[in-house]
Amino acid sequence: MxxxxxxxxxxxxxxxxxxxxxxxxxxxxxxxxxxxxxxILLIGLVSLSRGEAAYNVWLSALTxxxxxxxxxxxxxxxxxxxxxxxxxIPKTMPPVKLGGRALPENAITVCGCLATLxxxxxxxxxxxxx
Amino acid sequence: xxxxxxxxxxxxxLFGAGGALAALVGxxxxxxxxxxxxxxxxxxxxxxxxxxxxxxxxxxxxKAALFVVVxxxxxxxxxxxxxxxxxxxxxxxxxxxxxxxxxxxxxTVIAAAALLSIGF
Numbered sequence: 419m420x421x422x423x424x425x426x427x428x429x430x431x432x433x434x435x436x437x438x439x440x441x442x443x444x445x446x447x448x449x450x451x452x453x454x455x456x457x458i459l460l461i462g463l464v465s466l467s468r469g470e471a472a473y474n475v476w477l478s479a480l481t482x483x484x485x486x487x488x489x490x491x492x493x494x495x496x497x498x499x500x501x502x503x504x505x506x507i508p509k510t511m512p513p514v515k516l517g518g519r520a521l522p523e524n525a526i527t528v529c530g531c532l533a534t535l536x537x538x539x540x541x542x543x544x545x546x547x548x
Numbered sequence: 549x550x551x552x553x554x555x556x557x558x559x560x561x562l563f564g565a566g567g568a569l570a571a572l573v574g575x576x577x578x579x580x581x582x583x584x585x586x587x588x589x590x591x592x593x594x595x596x597x598x599x600x601x602x603x604x605x606x607x608x609x610x611k612a613a614l615f616v617v618v619x620x621x622x623x624x625x626x627x628x629x630x631x632x633x634x635x636x637x638x639x640x641x642x643x644x645x646x647x648x649x650x651x652x653x654x655x656t657v658i659a660a661a662a663l664l665s666i667g668f
Contacts, residue, residue: 433635446632452570453625455578459618460659462581466605467662470598477596481586489582493575500571530571538576545580546591 441502448499455492504530559627559649566624569617577617605666615663619656626652 433439465476479485507530508523515521584591594600604610630648633640 429637443635446628446635449625449628449632452566452574452621453629455574455582456618456621456625456655459581459614459621460655460662463605463614463618463659463662466598466601467665473598473601477598480582480596486583486586489578489586492578492582496570496574496578499567500575503567503571534572534575537572538579541573541576542580545595 444498445502448495448502451492451495452499454488455496500534501531504534559623562620562623562652563627566620566622567628569620570624573617574621602666605663606668608668611663611666611668615659618659619652622652622655623649 433443462473462476465472480489504527508526511526513520514526580591581596585593585596605614626648630640630645633644638644
């Protein structure tokens with residue numbers, strides 16, 4: 419029989435103790451939402467390959483109010499993914515020198531977000547007008 | 549002499565590429581396919597009509613775009629979920645790895661099969 423009763427630091431919901439880790443967990447939580455959208459698109463592709471009737475079932479499912487709500491949630495989480503990715507990018511790449519001085523991390527993050535914005539507008543206009 | 553090389557860089561590259569692609573085109577694709585087109589606001593519903601999407605998927609560039617988006621989104625999500633398992637108290641062992649990356653592979657294969665059966 420053991421006499422010792424060692425203290426074991428509880429590790430449940432460890433990330434709640436520090437706002438930095440709360441943001442980290444939120445960022446990691448975006449992955450399942452990306453997966454859900456990939457599954458929705460994959461179902462669309464499979465339906466498309468099965469012909470017009472199958473495709474139209476998928477298309478009408480997208481107009482269901484529950485689907486619209488889900489896609490708003492996907493929009494928020496995947497946009498959060500985009501912002502956090504552009505925040506991480508400067509930390510993962512070698513420093514960019516401009517005129518002998520290192521480009522600040524913020525500048526790279528802002529450029530990334532602008533890139534997302536520009537690409538989004540271009541795709542939106544292309545899809546609507548082609 | 550042969551040294552066993554790690555397969556981590558492959559998964560990491562797929563994760564990075566998928567993450568960057570999701571950051572660039574993810575929000576606008578969700579907005580178009582899931583919100584404005586189904587509602588018919590700002591974008592006519594005919595944008596996602598069978599004829600239009602079929603023609604897009606039969607063009608080599610459209611086919612490639614659809615394949616890259618769907619498969620890389622899967623690989624990105626699988627890698628991130630696998631590496632978050634430990635943080636939520638799940639052992640990230642071989643079974644978890646097979647399940648995560650296996651799902652991404654399955655999604656990739658199904659996407660490729662669907663796109664190939666649509667034809668050119």
